[in-house]
Amino acid sequence: VPIEPYLSVQWFVKMKPLAKEALKVVREGKIKFHPEGRFEKTYEHWMINIRDWCISRQLWWGHRIPAWYNEKGEVKVCKEDPSTPEEKWTQDPDVLDTWFSSQLWPFSTLGWPEDTPELKYFYPTDVLVTGPDIIFFWVARMIMAGLEFMGDIPFKHVYFNGIVRDEQGHKMSKSLGNGIDPLDMIEQYSADAVRFTLIMLSSEGQDINLGERSFEMGRNFSNKIWNAFRFLAMNAEQQWDTDFQKYEDYFTLEDRWILSRLQRAIQNTTQGIENFRVNDSLNAIYHFFWDEYCDWYLEMIKRRLYHAEKEEEKKTALAIATYLMKTSMELLHPFIPFITEEIWQNLRKEGEESIVISAWPEVNEPLINEQVEEDLRFVQEAIGAIRNLRAEMNVAPGQKINVFYLASPQRSALIEASKPHFQALAKIETISPLPEQFDRAEAGVVVVQSTEFFIPLREALDLDKENERLEKEIKRLEGLEKASLAKLSNQNFLQKAPQKVVQAERDKLASIQENLTKVRKNYEKLFGA
Known part of the structure; x- marks a missing residue:
């Protein structure tokens, strides 16, 4: 069957005058794109090279074009049918392009063209979240429509998220059958795990290559949170106390360190959200909770929980650990709302209702202590170096070893004060200054910040x-x-x-x-x- 071109009458919108103002508001920074510096050029290219827009479509569904014709071929554009008993007018059968209707979204949803209270309060809106593939089809047209019909920009920020693709980087589609049903993933891994994984993988508008097993990272983190809470619950015996400051006289090095690190986490998490770096924001609280709170602080306080010389020592550790848990739940709540609400409800004070309406954590500047952070960083590096040396020399994991060190007076005092942590976390029997007669040739050695640690190998090995x-x-x-x-x-x-x-x-x-x-x-x- 031969295919012939068919000339038809269509409706167009003259775009250049509209595009001029829309380009100006982005260049002047009244509307900001995020991530910054990435999509502005694409937007400018479309606006500068714009052509008149054919807005009529020959489809069944859509907003019908408000144009009317009489028998003489005259045209009227009006809202209501202009027919009279004397003259019949027929409406154009075409409908508006989908994107023409969609461009009205920022204000039509608020009651426009009526001057409603909602329109006055919410317009212009704050943030539009969308994909970069429709930067011209939707974003640019909303900006043009807002400026034309409302005399103001429709939103202040546009956040472009990446496109979710399959593990091979192909765009998900029904025809390829490579889509992942989020409801199935929620059923298998939980809603929190799905949210966590997608945010964790979405970096600065980059596309996400996603497989079903990707959601295991979200499930694993939820398990980590729950196990940390259960650990506290077993030791606190449901007597939750977050008023840690009354125990200040009993603070240890690790207490001051974790409180300082929490302030950094609050700072970085908040800045990430404010700067539209959502992935960085989640990363900040994720690494604080897993790497610093769980892997280090909870391990360090076990001695005080199980073998405290004074009851106040145990209470201090529990109060700080509980405060950290509650604050961490508040920081994590935007990302994983369900498990955080559940745990927070257990820790809340009388009069507090829900984590959703709780105050966002604020940085407590006096708790930031760079010297304490530096000191504990040295202890962490030293313990890690000794662990690595043990592994390299194939020392049995459960075997206690003796360690000697050569350090400055300041570092020596820090090591002596941290002996319990070295003994518990590096499986050390004793750690002491290096004797003068020590045979260095028969020892494994690691150097941490100019401090040398020696393991006598003949003692440690069969x-x-x-x-x-x-x-x-x-x-x-x-x-x-x-x-x-x-x-x-x-x-x-x-x-x-x-x-x-x-x-x-x-x-x-x-x-x-x-x-x-x-x-x-x-x-x-x-x-x-």
Whole structure:
């Protein structure tokens, strides 16, 4: 069947006068795009090169064009049917383009064209959240319509989120069958986990490559929060106390450190939200809660919870831990509302109703202490370095070891004051200054901020078993190295295999050789060349 072009009468809107003002408000910063500096050029390109807009569509559904024709071919544009007993007028059968109707959204939803209280109060709105793929179809047209019909911008900020794609980066569609039903994910992982994962993966308007297993990170974080709360509940025996400041005389280094770190988390979380960096905001409170509160502070206070010399020491640790938990729930609530409300309801004071209407946490400047943060950072790095050395030297995880240190007077005092943390978290029997007669040649050593820590290897290891293990490991790695070198010497492999495969083999060889060097070094240190 031959296809022939068909000329028809259509309705157009002259766009250049509208685009001129719409371009101006963005250039002057009255409307700001987020992330900044990324989509302004796209917007400008559309506005500068704009053409007249064909707004009529030959469809069944839509706002019908308010144009009327009489038998003489005359045209009237009006709201009501202009027909009279003497003259019949017929309405144009076309409807308006969907985007023409959509551009009216910021004010038509508030009662326009009537001058309603809602329109006066809410217009212009604050933030529009949308995708960058409709920056011209919707965003630009809303700006033009707002300026034309309302005489003002429709919103102050436009936040462009990324597009959710499948794991291979393809756009999700019904035809490809690669979509993920969010209701199924909520059923499997929880609504909080779905919200958390999507926010965590959305960075500065970047597209998200999403698979079903991606939501495990959200579920794991929810479990971490719940387990931390259960730990507190078991120790507090439901006697919740968040008034930590009355215990100031009993504050320890880790107490002052975590309170200081909380202020940083409040600051960074708040700034992230205010600056439309939602991913950064969630990252700030996420890393504080998991890395600092759970992994360090809760571990450090166990000694006071189980073996406190004074009851006030236990109460101090619990009050601070509970205050931190409650404040963390308030910071996390915009991202994961359900579990945070549940926990907050357990911790709330009399008269407090819901976390939704609770005050947003504010930074308490006097609690910020840079020296304390620096001191505890040293303790953390030292414990981490000792743990790593234990692992490298294959010291059994449960085996207690002796550690010696060589440090400045200031660092020595800090180490001595932090002995319980070294003993509990690095599995140390004793930690003491380095004796003059110490044989450094038979010790593993790590250096942390100019402070040296020594582990006497002959004490820490069963030398016969370690000799046998290292010899086996050297033989195993030498075999892997030989096989990899042979593969990379094969010209057929180098020429025919995909470049990715060849590079992967080279990376594999580099890793094998690095591990082999480490194992040989450990063997020579213990048993000689």
